[in-house]
Amino acid sequence: MNRGLTTEHEAESGRWLAEVCELGAMQHGETEPQAILNAxxxxxxxLADKIERGEATDEELALVLAD
Amino acid sequence: MNRGLTTEHEAESGRWLAEVCELGAMQHGETEPQAILNAxxxxxxxLADKIERGEATDEELALVLAD
Structure with missing residues (x-):
């Protein structure tokens, strides 16, 4: 599911910011791997919550259901 | 992430059972698509909970982090 996973080092705080672009998830971490895991x-x-509520879009479902 | 997704129709109850094999998730549904979504x-x-607790295995992380 690594589609558009980006990371960025924030010079000021020294923290890392990771984003899972297609799911709109951005999270910080003290290290790059931790930021990725958080995101x-x-x-x-x-996504699990959206699926449970029946609110996931076809594009989102394709991220986890595609072969 | 569709690795080993299997479904089974239960003759007695008429329900469907879907399993995401690699993550050990089995869930029922009234229809096959609903069972898959539930699973x-x-x-x-x-998996999100496991990652958050730092308990996800390398194999589980590879399911979502692999290119």
């Missing part, structure tokens, strides 16, 4: 965890949780 | 939603939520 992926957040994205998965949000 | 995927459950699997994503469980």
């Amino acid at each position: 992926v965890s957040f994205a998965l949780g949000a | 995927v939603s459950f699997a994503l939520g469980a």
Whole structure:
């Protein structure tokens, strides 16, 4: 599900920002790997909630259901 | 993330059972698509929780982080 995963180092705070672009999830972390894990965890949780409420779009479902 | 997604129709109850094998998520549904959505939603939520707690295995992380 690594589609458009980007990271950015914030010079001022020294933290990393990771974004799972297609799911609109952005999260900070002290390190780059931690920021990525935070963003992926957040994205998965949000998507799980959307699916449960029947609110996931076809594009979002395709991210996890596609072969 | 469709790796080993299987479904089964239960003759007795008439319900469907879907399993996301690699994440050990099994869920029922009244229809096959609903069972699949239930299982995927459950699997994503469980994986998100595991990542958040730092308990996800490398294999589980590879499911969502692999290119």
